[in-house]
Amino acid sequence: MESLIKPEETWLLWAFLAGWAAVSIYLEQKYKWASKVSGAIIALVGAMVLANLNVIPTASPVYDAVWVYVIPLAIPLLLFQANLKKIWNESGKLLFLFLISSIGTVAGVTIAFITLKDSIPYLDRIGAMMTGSYIGGGVNFAALAGKFEAPGEMVSAATVADNLMMAIYFFVLIAIPSITFFRNKFKTPFIDQVEKEGNAAGETQASSYWKRKDISLKDIAFALGSAFVIVGISFKLAAIFNGMIESEGSNNTFLIILDGILGDKYLMLTTITVLLVTVFHRFFDKIHGSQELGTYLIYIFFVVIGVPASIPLLVEAAPLLLIFVAVIVLFNMLFTFVFGRMFKFNLEEMIVASNANIGGPTTAAAMAIARGWTELIAPIMLVGTLGYIIGNYIGSLMGYWFQSMM
Template sequence: MAHTLIKPDDTWTLWAFLAGWAAVSIYLEQRYKWAAKVTGAIIALLGSLILSNLKIIPTDAPAYDTVWNDVVPLAIPMLLFQANIKKIWNESGKMLIIFLISSVGTVVGVFLGFIALKSYIPDLDKIAAMETGSYIGGGVNFAALAAKFHTPGDMVSSAVVADNLMMAIYFFMLIAIPALSFFRKHFRTPYIDELEKNPPKEKETHAASYWKRKNISLKDIAFTAGSAFVLVAVSFKLADLFHKLIPSGEHVNFFFNLLNGLIGDHYLMLTTITVLAATIFHRFFDNLNGSQELGTYLIYIFFVVIGVPASVPLLIKNAPLLLVFVFIIIIGNLLITFIFGKLFKFSLEEMILASNANAGGPTTAAAMAVAKGWTELIVPILLVGTLGYIIGNYAGSAMGNLLQSMF
């Protein structure tokens, strides 16, 4: 490991950076319009990317492992407390359709990329599974699928680099699209048109307006955190139990391997149990204030961490074709989303947010909706995007098993 100013075992200093830079990213997004346009998620990622490439912070450390292993599992249920399936369908049915269309675009892109590059990139079937989950449910699914398919560490690092660089580039593309005359000419833009007719007068950014102060009690914090811990513990125990009971391995048939991969996986079980709980006990979870705020802050810490391994020299040295692979995925997602979105008369704003939710998850999509001032789409894309945590993991698992069995 290369020498860095901050040592890997300097846990408190690294946590000070992770938690502090996440807070700074949120502050900048809510304080300055330029930062709101970039989004706090990208600022969080870029900060760690720059420091790791300048050899100030290490690319691997126990503190980062804690984020992957403990912080992310706690963030997932907090963000899914509002994922009442009935509510999502009733309030966001239209957004759900374009989101699912966009998800199909990801699968098409992954399959085409795999066919084109399988002879040139080792372990591409495993990476394809990871990227399917990543580009349907966002980066949260990436770690679960990497662990599930036992992808070699060096390929995981290179895939993270390619994934992060492409996501950053893609988010900037999506931010720029509404300003291009071609898209304004050929697609409906009702929310942009309305903003241009009635520009906001407030000085604060849309992010600050959306994340305004709420009445949050000690009981809210206690129930939010306590529920998250209980859901993680129950889900992981159930997943471990099913993993032991259901046979798997090279000499076991495809069905049992698939079943083990679906209900014996920690993250799939966690998202499924949480969504069931949020749907069945919706009154309890609807009355909890602060779950979205706490979950989003934890995910911002995760955004800081996923920027750490994004070493450009590492990408060039180990797996430059991975960048081509994720580029094909993005193009597949973009083309399917825009072609069928146009065919089914979706607005440009809906298509952009659906594609964003696929690539970066509900938090980045909601952040973009907030930053752009598309306030009517914030809740629908946040609700629909949370399904990506489930769909992405299941789709990634299915894609990995399919490619391993076919090739």
């Protein structure tokens, strides 16, 4: 059945992607219910509904352009805060919990893969994608899907399973602070503080955080100009290394891994950005607006990953994928909350750490903003940004390991 908007109607589709991303941000900042759900989920679910109602197509060159151009630009813009020294100095405690949560993801992926590898095709590639996605977020999903060249229909089915599970889990995380069991078993200082102070009338936490900031034309020029330059250099270097390291058809594991690291454009992009930001932190610290620009681009990506989420496709093609991602999320949650309680972390810290793994720093920060946990916003953004870095590396390693087991 043809969609109302055709795949070749480029401007109409760009209007929808950019417009719905803007609407999602507006709703998050205008209404408290939307702030609690988060703009990311609104962007994703809205696109999913319209795609399943055949208002917009499930595939188009416009969506491909988002993967090819928008995501690579968003990565450095969001990494401009990824000064490794700053992350360690300001967020060391939360970083420890985030890494524990990441171990839970790896454990869940491993168990789910071993259990279902004979039942789901291309699970080695999907396992790599989901490892990266559930350590760093959707950006890693996009990067690893391109790296391992997963078939389009399996990427779509995995996207549906991922989106549904992500939405369900976010609602679980949102509900946890209201459940008596968790309030009795864990320390909740930030929740207690918010309940004590109350919220300002007519203002959501999201609008309070994303308030107007000092930004100039030079900031925009430096932010976007630096992002374009970094992407261009990184992708060119990756192509050069890829041509130098002849791993295709080789049985040499070292060459395959070396090519996977140096020849992968997303890993090269991540590595160069972090090195530049750490070494030249004074320059990048002075650029205002990069977080806002990167976040808006990520919201466009949230819309796009909701588009191919055809519910009939999931039911018909790969219902086991939902079980696969559910096992990963379950282990992530168990590791986070069990070890979090063992090491005496607060409930709020566990929630945002797990959220940063499953959804990335944007959704984790959105939840912290929505809940009014202001002291956790900057640390989880920094720590979650690290997930962009390690997610690609760990996802790549898991992918190579899974390939050897197929």
